[in-house]
Every structure is written in C-alpha cells, then in structure tokens.
Amino acid sequence: MGNASHFALFDLKPDFRLDLEGLAARYRERVRRVHPDRFAGASEREQRLALEESAQLNEAYQTLRSPSQRARYLLALQGEQMHQETTVQDPAFLMQQMELREELQELQEGADLGGLAAFKRRLGQAQEQLNEGFAACWADPLRRDEAERLARRMQFLDKLSAEVRQLEERLDD
C-alpha cells in the first residue's frame, strides 16, 4: 500500500496547478472499479484488497483536491522534511493573522453577517494569491524556503476558514 504517488494513481504528473474537474472525473472512474461494493460477493481476500485500494484512492483524492494539502504533499515528495518552524519566523504574516483574528472577533461580537460575507470573500482572495505564489515557486529547489512559507500560510488560512464556518453557524439563529 502507498507505493505509487497520489498523482500517479490518477495518471497525473506532480504539479500544483490542477484541473479539479478533471481530477474528480478520474477519481470517479477509478473508484467505480475498485470500490468494495463491486466485490460484495467476492472472496474475503478480494474484499480486503478492494477496501485497501479504495481507501488509498480516497486518501489521494482528498489530499490532491485541497490546495494546502496538495502543496504540503508536493514538498514532501521532494524528499525533504518540512521545517518545524512556526509563523514566528514570518513576522509579516504573523501581523496579518493577528489582525484577521481580531477582525473575526469583532464580527462575532457585532453579529455582523454582511461583514462576515465580505470577510469570507477577502479570505478567498488571499487564498487564491497564496496558491498563485506557490505555483510559481514550488518546483524550484532554490526557492524551497519560500514555498514552505507559503504552504504554512495556506494551512493557517484553511484553519481560519473553518473558524469562519463555525462563526456562521453560531450567528445563524
């Protein structure tokens, strides 16, 4: 299990730029062939293999369709461990994330749904920017540090998106 890369499972070359619709179509075509439902009457061994194969396929699909997970996976494929540093070494971003969190706090206190929608849009744009930046630098070994920094920023914005969703839920009464 886990010998072929996530990209190879879909006959794709490792790349950050990815046609998500195309990826989804390839996923459906493959999962259809290996899903345990296709082996409901088969031997225990075949059933186990089907389970393992489709689990692997699901894992690969989940990883690749999320930009931040895809970015980390690409860096891992390059063989080096990502540095375990935090955003403390990225002071500009640290400032920005503190501001974003404060803003989110204010939106919560003001129960400001309109403001939240605008915040979400800005968050989306920021994520888009990071994606662009990462796409431009990840393949260049000399810009590895920059790529790692961007990958970490992506992860942070992912978490922030999750918090926005939770806030939306609290405000939806």
Next chain:
Amino acid sequence: MALLQIAEPGQSPQPHQRRLAVGIDLGTTNSLVAALRSSLAESLADADGEVILPSAVRYRADGLVEVGRRAKAVAAGDPLNTVLSVKRLMGRGIADLTLLGKQLPYRFVEGESHMPFLDTVQGPKSPVEVSAEILRVLRRRAEEALGGELVGAVITVPAYFDEAQRQATKDAARLAGLNVLRLLNEPTAAAVAYGLDRRAEGVVAVYDLGGGTFDISILRLTQGVFEVLATGGDSALGGDDFDHAIANWIVEQAGLSADLDPGTQRHLLQLACAAKEALSESGSVALACGPWQGELSREHFDALIEPLVARSLKACRRALRDAEIELEDISAVVMVGGSTRVPRVRQAVAELFDRPPLTDIDPDQVVAIGAALQADTLAGNGRDGEELLLLDVNPLSLGLETMGGLMEKVIPRNTTLPVARAQDFTTYKDGQTAMLIHVLQGERELVKDCRSLARFELRGIPPMVAGAAKIRVTFQVDADGLLGVSARELGSGVEASVQVKPSYGLTDGEIARMLKDSFEHAGGDKAARMLRELQVEAQRLLEAVQTALEVDGEALLSSEERVAIEAQMQALRDALEAQDGAVIELHTRRLAQVTDTFAARRMDASVKAALAGRRLNEIEE
C-alpha cells in the same frame, strides 16, 4: 468475529438467474422490505396486503413471539414484554439509557458486555435480538413473495448512526439469518430511489423528517457516482413534536391544568396526531376535549410548528456549509418521512431551496425502495457499467486519547469511505514496553465528552528512552462505516489490532449464544411450528372479535349477524381443541369473512368519532 460468519445457502453463483436481494428499512416506528420485481422496485406486502410492519415485538408467556400490528396493539396491556422503538436502544449502553428519557417502561438487566438486556417473560433479550425478530419476519415475507432464498439484503441506518449502532444493526441481521450486502445511510437510499429513475446529475438535498428525528444530507450525483458531501440533523426533532405543539395548544385553549394524568395525556396526543394528519388535507379541523370544543385552522397550526420547522431549516444551512455548497447549486430536494406530508414543511423547504421538493414516491417507502435498488445491484444483477456507486461518509470524527485526556482526531467527520489513515505516536516514559490505545468517536476536545469505542494494548515494545519508539496507529473504516484499528511499533515490527467492537456491543460469547438460541428456535419440527402459528393466529382473531363484540356488538350488529358470528367463533374454538391445522385454518378464514362487515363498520365509526373529536376510548375502551 470472523469465526461466527454464517455461510448463506443461496450464495453459490447461478448464472442467468436473478439473485434475490432485498432492501430493508429497519425503522424506529415502522419497518419495510422492498425488492426489484420486473425491473420496478416495490415494497412487499404481508398476507393481509399490508406493506408497513410496525416495529413492535411482544414476547409471550407461552414462548411465542409476536411482531407487528398485533404486538403494537397490545403494547399498553403488556408493556414489560412488548418492545416498541427498539431502534433507539440499539448500540446503547446501560449508562446511555438515562439520556433517552426516563419513561422507558422496560426492566433492564446487564449482560456480560454492559449492554442492556430487556427483562421479558422469555428471559433477557438484547435490543439486537429484538431487532432480529423484526428482520426475521421481513425476511420470511420476502422469501414468500419472491419465491426463493435471499442472497442478501441492504439494510438502511440513519446517517448519524455511530459505530456501535451500525455494528448492532449488522449483528441483528446476522441473527435473523440475513447476509448484509451493505449498510446504507437512509438519505442515500432515498436519493437512489429518485436518482435512478431520473438519471439526473447534480447536487441533491435529502430532507428526512421522521417521527422523532430529523436528518439532512447533501449528495452529489455525477456519472453514476453518488457522493455524500455532508450529513447533519437534529436527533430530537420530529413529527411527534408537532403533536405536542397541538396538544399544548388544546390544553391552553381548553383551560386544562398543566399536569394531566398519563391517560388524558395519551388521549390528547392521539387527538393532536389525528388533527395534524387531517390538516394535511383540509384547511381546518374541529376539535373537542371534554366540554371544550374548538377549531384549529391550518394557518394556526403552521404558526404553532414554525419554531420547529425553523430548526430543521437551520440544520439544512449547516449541512450546506459543511458541504461547501451554495443554495443555488442544489438541483433537487427529496422528501423522506411521514412528517414531510405536512404542507407547511413542504412549503418551507421549497422556499429555502427555491424549488418544489420531490414527493412523488411515498415518503414512508422511499428509503426501502432505494435500498432495494442498491441491493439488486450489489447482488450482481446490474448491467455492467450502469450501476450506481454510493460513496458514504463517516458521520462522526474518529480519534485517539492522548496525554491530558484530549481527543486527537485521526479521521474527521464527513470523510469519504472507505478510508485508512495512520498517525504516529511515541512513548512518554523511559523503558515503556506497552501502550494503551483508546479509540474514541465524537467532535469534542475532551475524552470525557466523546464516546469510547474500544481500548486495546500494544505490548512488547522494546525498552527505549522516552520518545524513541515510533508507534503507528492505523484506522480503517470500511464502506459500511465499521472501524478496525491496528497499532505497530515501527522499529521492532511489534503489532496489535482490533476489529473495533464498540464498548457497548455484544461479546462474541453473547452472539454465539444468541445464534444458538435462534437456531434452536427456528430449527424445530416444521409442522409443529406451523400448527403453533395457526393456533396463535386463530386465538388472536378470537380475542379481537370477542373484544369488538363486547364494545360495539350492541350498536353495530343486528341480532342475526351477531348469532352468525358467535356460531363461527364456537366452530373455531372446537377446531382449536382438536389441534388439526387444516381445520383451524379453514375456520379462522371463515371467522374473518363473517366479521368483515363488522370490522368495516367499526372502522367507520371510529374515524367519524375521531374527526368529530369524541374521546376515542368511548369507542375502543
């Protein structure tokens, strides 16, 4: 548990012959079985033409087990031995039962696995055994209707069912001698029922409002693959709450005191339920309770239930957010559950999604029908490449206990199944040679707020300094949502694994005993069993007719009619004395025939009375 697998006699592949498979909706209140017949999926009826089997099981002192309408009808008279809504007990521990409300009428005893057993006149029965009785009846019904043994069944479970509840359902099927092709989430099944007919592509919302629970699922159908994007709901919201809303309104209007005796309470709820159903058809309904008479308009009813409807819509919006789907992306809304017959519910759902919901398949049958379609495919009857593939998600996050009593999530909720995921841990003491793995399910941070699924130990780790050992714990969830966990120390290769048996599941010993019991129960002399069944049926009818005569004989029968019925009753009693199966059957049928008109008149009278708001027990006692 592999040792206990039952080989299915029907499983040897026979080419060119349709392999019989059914879909079963094992519901809280009612259960159904459906199958594909001449390329149409339909619910299968019992000998009386009834499709719905009330999920009621009664253990009688004479060793017989009654399932369905008859058991439900006598529930009030024999509460300790009659089990209703057993689904709510599935996969629950004794400790959970207190959360289910105080008024469970059963006596519980603890089994070796801390699972609650119901203390009945036939001894302790686990919820799994009770469910198996229901499944057994449905299996027999299907085998009779389809004329052969079943290859297997797809059994539906609520999307929010956790690991323990799923395992319990599977165990019940096994006890009933059913080969489970797949546990399918109810909303997915409903979507299948519509999806196959329509060959549609797009995002489907399934709005499932049952008697006691509400469920919302968002699915995407593309190129024959159904992906569940998110599920959510409210496990304490259902049509019963509508009844309560009406009942409370009556109490207020009639100026009744708030603490009513249980009898009046139940009467009020029956009245409320009838009013609710009538309001689906008409604009207003007349009500009477004691000296008070009043009228409830549909408009007012709508206002009464508005907060409840709003709660369901809120859960819909949450599911949409989880699925990262905008309202305008939804291309179809499917309605499931009897409570979606309420016009205000349909209207509110239509407004939220800005489109009329699909209601053309009976909301009580749509789940079983979808399950039947999938069962047929899984049994191998599908045309290659045409089958629908269903990708479910795990409804709750799975994880492990880490230092400080925290839950570390390994597989977050709404992850597509099947899934395998590994997480590495290490030792925290020098020379540590064993590690306790505690498997949890839930969304909360603290272990104490999550559900404990299993604990097991990885032993034989070579002694090392703290933090040097690398222990990889792998979670694997199969397509049914059942979990296996294994742990391995990477340096030495020491390994341990469990097929997670939920802490509140049955032990293998208990399952073995139940299987043995059920074989003994089912394996007896066939003729003797048939005679017993005929006797039960005859006695049941005699009792029913006797009661009906006492209550309504005077009012609804002429004296000649009454004499004819009484003569036929005596003939049947004589036949019972003689213990001859064929004669009993003949006279049972005759008695049923001569009482047909009487039964119809009683039905009429009780409907009229209910609509007129008279006390039901004036007629039924």
